[in-house]
Amino acid sequence: MPLLLNKIITGVLGAMATAVVLVLAVEGQRLFPLPAVADLANSFWQGATPPAGSALPLQQQVLLQGKFYLFMLSQQWLLWMIPVFGAVFTALFIRRASDEELAMYLTKMHSQEKFIETLQDNEKSSGGHWGMAREAFDKLMEDGADVWLVVGRDGRISRANQAARQFLKVEEPAGHELQQALPWLTRSSLYGGLAQAMRGEVWRDEIEVPAQGTPEPGTTGTYLQAMVWPWGGELAVWLRDVSHFFKDTSILQNSETLLRQMVEESVRPVAVLDNDGVYIYVSPRFAEVLGIPAGELKRGDNHMEKMPNFPPDFRMAMQKLGAGEVVGNEAERVTVNGREEIFSWHLRAWKDAFGRPAGTILTAINQSELHRLRAQTAEAGERENALAYSDTLTGLPNRQLFNDRLNMALAVAHRQLGKLALLFLDLDGFKKVNDTLGHDAGDMLLKQVATRIQGQVRTTDTVARLGGDEFTIILSIRDRSDAEQVAQKLLTAIREPYNLNGQAANVGTSIGIALFPADGQQAADLIRRADAAMYEAKQGGKNTYRFAGKEIKIVS
Secondary structure, eight states: OOOHHHHHHHHHHHHHHHHHHHHHHHHHHHHHHHHHHHHHHHHHHHSSSSOTTTOOOHHHHHHHHHHHHHHHHHHOOGGHHHHHHHHHHHHHHHHHHHHHHHHHHHHHHHHHHHHHHHHHHHHHHHHHHHHHHHHHHHHHHHHHEEEEEEEOSSBEEEEEEEEHHHHHHHHHHHSSSSHHHHHTTSSSTTHHHHHHTTOOEEEEEEEEEOOOSOOOOOOOEEEEEEEEETTTTEEEEEEEOHHHHHHHHHHHHHHHHHHHHHHSSSOOEEEEEEESSBBBOOHHHHHHTTTOHHHHHHOOHHHHHHHHTTTTTHHHHHHHHHOOOEEEEEEEEEETHHHTEEEEEEEEEEEEEOOOOEEEEEEEEEEEEHHHHHHHHHHHHHHHHHHHHHHTTTOOOOOOHHHHHHHHHOOOHHHHEEEEEEEEEESSSSSHHHHHHHHHHHHHHHHHHHHHHTTSSSSSEEEEEEETEEEEEEESSHHHHHHHHHHHHHHHHHHHHEEETTEEOEEEEEEEEEEEEEESSHHHHHHHHHHHHHHHHTTTTTTTTEESOOOEEEOO
């Protein structure tokens, strides 16, 4: 169609050009007439011109002009050469235009053939590459840990990898309907994802596989990361089990809840601070133990503003902590809210998940009550010891404490090469006081005797009551004369009259003396010899003292 139109346009243009040339030739002869031509023209116009005074219409004038051109053409054969040459040249132009059009057409056809051949070669090459890529993808899909399925648009599985076979628990899933292989499919968003992929769109989501039966307490369901996309004329389905992420998150959440519950219910007050000393967490017990009203210590508060004096030198403690030192005190008297209390406190550094210093953990325990209880316990212990090792009537050490102190004194004397004197005293006439004045008077007498004995010795010496009216004294001496001097003072002091609730009484004492190391180096030896010397003093007349041996001193 374009070639024919080109020919028509060329022919029309040739005809118009021939006519123009012909008109110009005729008009040229009129303007520049030759004699013969002028005669012909005059003869035509004389016969065709209307009478004088009349005018022809325009249409008749045009027709007359055309008749003139035909007349001149019929009379002059040279003018016929113009149409002939015009026709020839027009035909030549038409032929040339046709050849050029045909050449262009053939060139385009050749280019189209080359392009088609290139496309065919590319298609063959692409087909080969696609086949290789498909084989590599199939191998990757088969060996992968994720579930891969290829599903036809009829809903049947055409291909499945090893992971899919294990997931579906089917030896060969090909040919099975996907909905039968996955009974939970219609209850999940994966069903809609398949429909979306059939429309040519890619679908991805995270889905939860409904639990089959009754799940065990504390367990989570199966969570899958899923994607479906068009695969040629089929659909590709990819599934990955991500349940462990949800389990880990559940464990973390449970751990955080458990940790918070343990901290809040713990009796140990805890406050977690950042690097600027701002509270990140404050346990309920922390404010309570420090005597702060509930709600006044909360997240975001600055510890130094709320409690500038606790712990003491907090900024210095933070610096020591930064230097890696252990910061804290087991029992320190501090003033908190105007009250002096005893606190055990510790500062420990804590780090974030990247191991960077993130702040400090402050624990504080008010031990004031504990110290009061300990003091009371110590006092009670002392009272118990006094009861266990003291004579209930006189308050002097009893026999058990006497034995302990004697062994201790002997050990010191051994180390220091010192000397000791052990005095045994037994009252003379005590039974008569008991019988005549009564036991209450006798007890009163024993108390006064104990006081008089203590007045004659040093505070570093030990006076003990063994029971009844028997007393013992452990003396540190330089020589024998020191023991004699004390014994003499005891005899004099005890012999003085006693006032027992208005009734007078008199008693004396017999004293036995054993010396260390002369009379023995063991406690048992000294006790035995002092006791024997005391009985010898009684037998020798009473109110006297006697050393272990033959010598007897009698006081009149």
